[in-house]
Amino acid sequence: MENFTAYNPTKLHFGNGIIKDLGEAAAALGKKALLVYGKGSVMRNGSYADTVAQLKNNHIGIIEYNGIKPNPVVDSVDEAAALGIRENIDMVVAVGGGSVIDSAKIIAVSIAEKAKGWDIMTGKQKPATSVPLIAVLTLAATGTEMNPTAVLQNHETDQKIGFRNPVMFPVHSFLDPGYTKSVPANHTAYGIVDLVAHSLEAWFGQGDAPLSDSFVIAIINEALEVGPLLMKNLENYEYRARIMWAATNALNDVTMHGRISGDWGVHALGHILSYLYDTPHGATLSIFYPAWMRQLAQKNPDRIIKLGKALFDTTTAEETISAFENFFRELGSPVKASEAGIGKEKEEEILSLLNKHNASGVHIRLNDYDRKAIVNMVLQ
Numbered sequence: 001m002e003n004f005t006a007y008n009p010t011k012l013h014f015g016n017g018i019i020k021d022l023g024e025a026a027a028a029l030g031k032k033a034l035l036v037y038g039k040g041s042v043m044r045n046g047s048y049a050d051t052v053a054q055l056k057n058n059h060i061g062i063i064e065y066n067g068i069k070p071n072p073v074v075d076s077v078d079e080a081a082a083l084g085i086r087e088n089i090d091m092v093v094a095v096g097g098g099s100v101i102d103s104a105k106i107i108a109v110s111i112a113e114k115a116k117g118w119d120i121m122t123g124k125q126k127p128a129t130s131v132p133l134i135a136v137l138t139l140a141a142t143g144t145e146m147n148p149t150a151v152l153q154n155h156e157t158d159q160k161i162g163f164r165n166p167v168m169f170p171v172h173s174f175l176d177p178g179y180t181k182s183v184p185a186n187h188t189a190y191g192i193v194d195l196v197a198h199s200l201e202a203w204f205g206q207g208d209a210p211l212s213d214s215f216v217i218a219i220i221n222e223a224l225e226v227g228p229l230l231m232k233n234l235e236n237y238e239y240r241a242r243i244m245w246a247a248t249n250a251l252n253d254v255t256m257h258g259r260i261s262g263d264w265g266v267h268a269l270g271h272i273l274s275y276l277y278d279t280p281h282g283a284t285l286s287i288f289y290p291a292w293m294r295q296l297a298q299k300n301p302d303r304i305i306k307l308g309k310a311l312f313d314t315t316t317a318e319e320t321i322s323a324f325e326n327f328f329r330e331l332g333s334p335v336k337a338s339e340a341g342i343g344k345e346k347e348e349e350i351l352s353l354l355n356k357h358n359a360s361g362v363h364i365r366l367n368d369y370d371r372k373a374i375v376n377m378v379l380q
């Protein structure tokens with residue numbers, strides 16, 4: 001096991017009707033909130049009305065910024081931060097999925113630091129502080145509710161990148177699985193893929209961490225068991241709750257302690273598809289993971305075989321990879337680029353951006369040859 005520091009200050013409130021505690025939590029942080037959300041789903045699942053009622057009942061002023069798009073862009077973050085600075089807000093309250101909460105993290109830091117979002121994302125300006133952030137999660141997928149990471153796109157630099165800093169943990173996160181009942185089948189599936197992918201990125205990372213490995217296996221097993229049940233019954237509270245909690249734990253560091261790093265190669269590949277074609281994040285991962293594993297299997301299949309034995313009682317790398325592929329397919333998430341509307345003619349465009357940014361894992365390095373082989377597989 002490697003040395004590590006475990007630190008997670010987010011106070012996570014979980015369960016049916018748990019939003020009832022938001023008002024008091026917010027009142028302890030200030031008197032005026034910047035309320036951030038996306039393109040309107042929050043109006044339909046009750047989370048917007050409940051959050052506003054909590055803030056109003058506790059005499060907290062509300063300034064709104066909405067319209068954050070999936071695969072969010074830094075321009076919206078800068079616009080919202082400017083509004084927050086102008087209005088002298090005390091806290092940011094984000095209601096939505098990963099795109100909204102990630103944007104809100106950089107908005108909150110930008111307000112505190114009076115800095116441009118991209119300067120923070122690229123490490124040009126190191127944040128020392130943030131305006132406090134409250135998150136109300138409406139989609140189970142990214143784990144952003146209990147981690148200090150944000151992922152944004154910048155169309156000036158042709159990038160979709162992640163940034164992590166301890167000041168970016170939400171102070172409070174409210175997770176009512178009931179709000180996720182309205183997530184449509186496709187985004188529900190992408191969320192399950194994402195939580196499995198986060199577990200895999202830890203599994204294929206660097207360093208020996210047996211307990212963290214066991215957490216990975218437990219989380220993926222939860223997804224394997226509950227995922228298909230949920231897909232058949234999208235309104236089932238218990239299934240929504242189990243997937244929501246699994247997604248939080250897949251990326252709040254419990255799978256990482258004792259390792260040097262995760263891998264994150266498949267995320268790096270996926271971000272290019274999201275950037276180029278606005279492909280939803282989880283869909284990019286179900287497309288790339290099987291191909292990435294097949295490429296790895298040619299050099300070093302050991303970790304794939306070990307995981308397959310634990311999860312599927314398989315004995316070869318290919319059987320394991322096929323089992324994941326079948327699972328993603330069963331959920332209804334694409335496993336080939338064509339299923340996401342990306343045809344063979346895009347090969348050069350995809351490869352040139354992947355190579356430009358040297359898209360690779362931290363642990364398992366990808367070269368131009370690997371990237372070409374993987375892209376070829378997904379475009380078949």
Ligand code: NZQ
Nearest residue numbers: 038039040041070071097098099138141144149182183281
């Ligand atoms: O915009 P609205 O109207 O809110 O609609 C959203 C959006 O269209 C909708 N939605 C959200 N909650 C809903 C709902 N629809 C019905 N009912 C609800 N309760 O779902 C669509 C997708 O939302 P989005 O926030 O984009 O999805 P997700 O939570 O999967 O977030 C994806 C983003 O997070 C990043 C991804 O790269 C991507 O940009 N990630 C963030 C990570 C982190 N912070 O740690 C790690 C991940 O690996 C990932 O990279």
Ligand code: ZN
Nearest residue numbers: 142194197198
């Ligand atoms: Zn992810």
